[in-house]
């Protein structure tokens with residue numbers, strides 16, 4: 353089976369994907385989102401993400417094996433990923449030939465943290481819904497790519513409440529949403545998140561500004577079985593509003 357077919361065999365089942373399903377996808381090559389390159393938008397918008405500060409502590413929720421983590425660490429930032437799949441995390445370290453140590457996480461049952469690069473890179477292997485500021489700390493910036501859109505709609509508010517609790521008062525988020533339409537009924541993941549939904553989820557504490565968008569022809573071509581008539585990646589910058 354091709355990677356896309358492996359993915360669809362799980363993503364189109366009636367029930368929501370469990371963390372065991374995600375692990376199965378990683379083990380069986382069903383990860384069509386995984387790229388062998390840094391996201392060009394991270395390179396383009398790094399100054400907006402960090403406010404041009406150095407040594408920023410950046411969270412990548414639902415990080416998978418994204419190359420973005422290494423790119424940020426190489427630029428002197430402190431990077432924390434959260435990922436349920438052990439296979440994804442091991443793949444990241446073996447791809448980049450980075451040595452790491454593994455420790456248990458105080459306060460989260462059955463969780464491990466993979467530490468590398470003098471602890472400037474830490475990947476927590478656990479359910480994102482289990483993390484708190486006490487267990488993983490606070491962040492200056494959050495790079496949310498392929499994360500909110502992977503969360504089932506009925507758990508979005510819970511996810512955003514955790515994100516809000518982890519961001520420091522001057523912090524910034526860059527968020528990718530996805531908007532898709534298709535001939536065959538396909539719910540997700542990735543799930544469509546409309547612009548109004550972004551406002552509803554993050555208001556009244558955040559202001560946000562549209563950065564960019566693009567039609568993803570590659571995905572539309574790859575997922576012919578679903579028959580996408582539209583597949584749009586949209587990127588927002590968000591920051592916390594302060595009382596005057």
Ligand SMILES: C[S@@+](CC[C@H](N)C(=O)[O-])C[C@H]1O[C@@H](n2cnc3c(N)ncnc32)[C@H](O)[C@@H]1O
Pocket residue numbers: 371374375385386387413414415416417418434435436437440478479480481497498499502
């Ligand atoms: C669509 S992928 C995106 C990965 C990465 N952000 C990227 O852009 O390449 C979603 C990832 O979230 C992980 N995941 C899904 N639900 C999770 C949860 N509740 N807690 C932690 N990780 C989760 C999956 O294993 C998968 O690696």
